[in-house]
Amino acid sequence: MAGKDPLLVVEGVSKRFGGVVALDNVSLRVGEGELVAIIGPNGSGKTTLFNVINGVIKPDSGRVIFRGVDVTELPPYKRVEMGLARTFQIPRPWQGLSVKENVAVGAFFGSRRARSITEAMERAEKVLEIVGLSQKAEEPAAKLTVVEKKLLELARALAMEPKLLLLDEIVAGMSPADVERVIDTVVRVRDEMGIAVVALVEHVIRAVRRAAERVVVLHQGRVIADGAPEEVLRDPHVVEVYLGVPGA
Ligand SMILES: Nc1ncnc2c1ncn2[C@@H]1O[C@H](COP(=O)(O)OP(=O)(O)OP(=O)(O)O)[C@@H](O)[C@H]1O
Numbered sequence: 001m002a003g004k005d006p007l008l009v010v011e012g013v014s015k016r017f018g019g020v021v022a023l024d025n026v027s028l029r030v031g032e033g034e035l036v037a038i039i040g041p042n043g044s045g046k047t048t049l050f051n052v053i054n055g056v057i058k059p060d061s062g063r064v065i066f067r068g069v070d071v072t073e074l075p076p077y078k079r080v081e082m083g084l085a086r087t088f089q090i091p092r093p094w095q096g097l098s099v100k101e102n103v104a105v106g107a108f109f110g111s112r113r114a115r116s117i118t119e120a121m122e123r124a125e126k127v128l129e130i131v132g133l134s135q136k137a138e139e140p141a142a143k144l145t146v147v148e149k150k151l152l153e154l155a156r157a158l159a160m161e162p163k164l165l166l167l168d169e170i171v172a173g174m175s176p177a178d179v180e181r182v183i184d185t186v187v188r189v190r191d192e193m194g195i196a197v198v199a200l201v202e203h204v205i206r207a208v209r210r211a212a213e214r215v216v217v218l219h220q221g222r223v224i225a226d227g228a229p230e231e232v233l234r235d236p237h238v239v240e241v242y243l244g245v246p247g248a
């Protein structure tokens, strides 16, 4: 763990929906500037955990502590103000605005809000450079490709200058080349901006192996492994969960 104090602590979180136990006593920690992937098969509780961390869902029990503050009862926008930004699985840019304008809007939210349009635009230019979209800055967002829209979504979140970025299924359904581009960008964001990243990934194990420093595996609402990718992805229980073959 990079920082002395963990940036995010999830402590004994449980959540049920009727008879379904979506999360069962889940605990995990994320340090400052860490790059963590949360993986797990369908229905394992990934999205529910994500929503508990960002405040969309309140857990039945357990706590979420962000930057030393118990945020379990705080609404999502308060957590955004504290430096917790997220992306959405389906990007929804304002189609009529330019790429740069879309990103500039993000600069008016978050932990260090822009005080003027000029400042917001300057910040937008900076983050567009980091995600590699500078050349598209003046184009309408509607003209971007699918992968460029994902990078725009990432840039919008970065314009909030978060301490922790939650990425929801950022590479789902992409071609291998696009996956590489997005993963490389996420790694660069962490390296250049020092932002901790927690990424939800369903299946893209190769990308996880290459980029993540830590992998947390969920299965039926429980954390079944948490550690370095090479160890976790060799773990017999994890292999069994993904392939359905013990010891495969
Ligand atoms: N709002 C809800 N109402 C009822 N059941 C829910 C609700 N949200 C999630 N569940 C159930 O909780 C369990 C965990 O779901 P969750 O969406 O967190 O899993 P996931 O790992 O994100 O799955 P996927 O890979 O399919 O996105 C599943 O059994 C799901 O059907």
Ligand SMILES: [Mg+2]
Pocket (backbone or CB within 6 Å): 046, 047, 048
């Ligand atoms: Mg999900």
